[in-house]
Amino acid sequence: MTYKRRIDGRGFNETRPIEAKVGIIKRADGSAMFKIGNTIAYATVYGPRDLHPKFLKDPQKGILRCNYNMMPFSSSGERVRPGGSRRSKEISFVTGKALLPVLNLEEYPNSVVDVFIELLQTEAGSRCAGICAASMALADAGLEMKDLVCAVSVGRVDDKLLVDLDYSEESYADGPVADIPIAIMPNSGKVTLLQMDGEVKKEELTKLLEMGKKACMDIYEIQKKALKEKYQEVEV
Amino acid sequence: MYRELRTHIINLANADTRLDGRKLTEYRKPIEVEYGVVKTAEGSAKVKIGDTEVVVGVKMEIGEPYPDTPDEGSIIVGAELLPLSSPDFELGPPGIQAIELARVVDRGIRESKAIDFKKLCIETGKKSWIMIIDICTLNDAGNLFDASSLAALAALKDAKFPLYENEKIDYKQKTDKKLPLEKLPIAVTVIKIGNKFLIDPDSEEEKAVDSRLTVSSIENGMLCAMQKGGEFPLTFEEINEMLEIGIQKAKELRKCL
Numbered sequence: 001m002t003y004k005r006r007i008d009g010r011g012f013n014e015t016r017p018i019e020a021k022v023g024i025i026k027r028a029d030g031s032a033m034f035k036i037g038n039t040i041a042y043a044t045v046y047g048p049r050d051l052h053p054k055f056l057k058d059p060q061k062g063i064l065r066c067n068y069n070m071m072p073f074s075s076s077g078e079r080v081r082p083g084g085s086r087r088s089k090e091i092s093f094v095t096g097k098a099l100l101p102v103l104n105l106e107e108y109p110n111s112v113v114d115v116f117i118e119l120l121q122t123e124a125g126s127r128c129a130g131i132c133a134a135s136m137a138l139a140d141a142g143l144e145m146k147d148l149v150c151a152v153s154v155g156r157v158d159d160k161l162l163v164d165l166d167y168s169e170e171s172y173a174d175g176p177v178a179d180i181p182i183a184i185m186p187n188s189g190k191v192t193l194l195q196m197d198g199e200v201k202k203e204e205l206t207k208l209l210e211m212g213k214k215a216c217m218d219i220y221e222i223q224k225k226a227l228k229e230k231y232q233e234v235e236v
Numbered sequence: 237m238y239r240e241l242r243t244h245i246i247n248l249a250n251a252d253t254r255l256d257g258r259k260l261t262e263y264r265k266p267i268e269v270e271y272g273v274v275k276t277a278e279g280s281a282k283v284k285i286g287d288t289e290v291v292v293g294v295k296m297e298i299g300e301p302y303p304d305t306p307d308e309g310s311i312i313v314g315a316e317l318l319p320l321s322s323p324d325f326e327l328g329p330p331g332i333q334a335i336e337l338a339r340v341v342d343r344g345i346r347e348s349k350a351i352d353f354k355k356l357c358i359e360t361g362k363k364s365w366i367m368i369i370d371i372c373t374l375n376d377a378g379n380l381f382d383a384s385s386l387a388a389l390a391a392l393k394d395a396k397f398p399l400y401e402n403e404k405i406d407y408k409q410k411t412d413k414k415l416p417l418e419k420l421p422i423a424v425t426v427i428k429i430g431n432k433f434l435i436d437p438d439s440e441e442e443k444a445v446d447s448r449l450t451v452s453s454i455e456n457g458m459l460c461a462m463q464k465g466g467e468f469p470l471t472f473e474e475i476n477e478m479l480e481i482g483i484q485k486a487k488e489l490r491k492c493l
């Protein structure tokens with residue numbers, strides 16, 4: 001048995017339908033929603049603001065704190081216990097690393113930029129959706145940025161290479177699977193997040209990275225459009 | 237700390253108006269209830285009152301009934317004041333503010349008997365449904381109590397049981413079976429600033445509150461839960477007046493469901 005056609009009928013290099021919106025949460029300095037398939041991520045940015053506890057302050061530059069969290073009802077299986085898990089801690093950590101290269105934190109000494117990512121609904125690809133939302137929220141907050149960050153998962157299901165795995169593909173049982181979330185700075189083409197689980201050949205990975213970059217460029221256009229839309233609304 | 241703000245709000249209230257130009261007993265507009273916003277939940281709803289926005293999801297699990305009520309299911313209400321929704325909220329386990337919010341919403345639903353717990357029983361003494369109602373704040377612009385309790389009720393109204401077969405829940409398959417709501421308890425929070433009563437406080441007004449009373453009532457005006465808050469005491473007359481406002485305004489909110 002080989003994986004001939006994707007279960008939802010998409011092409012192998014096609015992502016699920018994407019929607020993006022900026023400025024959805026008024027209390028925040030910056031906010032965005034990023035939806036890919038059935039995965040919905042909200043992100044807000046607060047700051048640069050004063051940092052507590054004080055000993056964390058860096059007089060040379062500001063610090064970035066990221067928190068990834070799944071709402072208790074966001075999993076299609078059992079309820080997710082609130083309060084975070086080892087998984088959410090790790091995702092928070094790599095998300096911070098994925099976003100850091102685009103920021104110019106030297107501008108904000110002694111301060112913190114807080115990024116909060118909340119998943120309303122998940123069906124695979126939640127860390128990538130979170131990163132996409134967070135990068136838009138950072139831009140919405142008016143922070144100085146070198147680039148946006150676009151993220152998508154690529155991978156292998158059986159003998160097929162594909163973009164944006166959904167849940168049924170991640171858990172495909174009739175052959176080998178590899179799931180590789182990546183984040184890319186679209187203008188420099190540099191990679192800021194790279195993780196993988198599964199098995200894949202080195203040559204396949206090279207191809208997958210190219211496929212991922214293409215998908216990220218499409219995501220980049222969607223992100224830019226959403227950012228521009230918010231400010232057009234203000235003008236009218 | 238907020239003395240000037242408080243004086244300003246009182247002066248406005250004496251002229252029968254507020255910071256945003258509303259009447260004293262007027263909700264912000266629009267009040268929006270959106271059902272089924274979270275597909276992974278068995279029931280969900282998003283409620284907006286002005287800029288305040290909350291999402292509530294209901295997950296259903298099966299558990300053992302409590303020994304004193306072997307033929308009844310139950311509800312659990314949790315609230316997360318997400319740091320995403322306000323610069324004032326921090327990460328960490330629920331603080332007293334979140335716990336109070338969850339318990340006030342819980343009492344409104346439980347004590348009004350909005351859900352007939354007996355209908356949640358699957359096997360006496362062994363198995364019953366538990367409704368886990370989680371409140372998540374999206375944007376805190378004041379009055380989370382009323383928004384959350386309305387959203388919790390809406391999420392329950394939206395809820396459909398998942399398929400239960402061979403002792404297992406299949407969360408991927410929802411049945412058409414809905415959760416019947418026997419009553420519609422609505423919470424209205426009335427606040428007192430100076431000697432004026434206001435409803436639906438925004439974030440600024442909440443800072444200047446002397447006392448507040450959250451009143452939950454059902455369709456026929458019967459009271460089913462209350463919670464007094466704030467640092468100042470209330471007289472019997474004041475409580476009476478606040479209850480009356482709460483019951484009247486609940487009728488308005490109930491129409492939004």
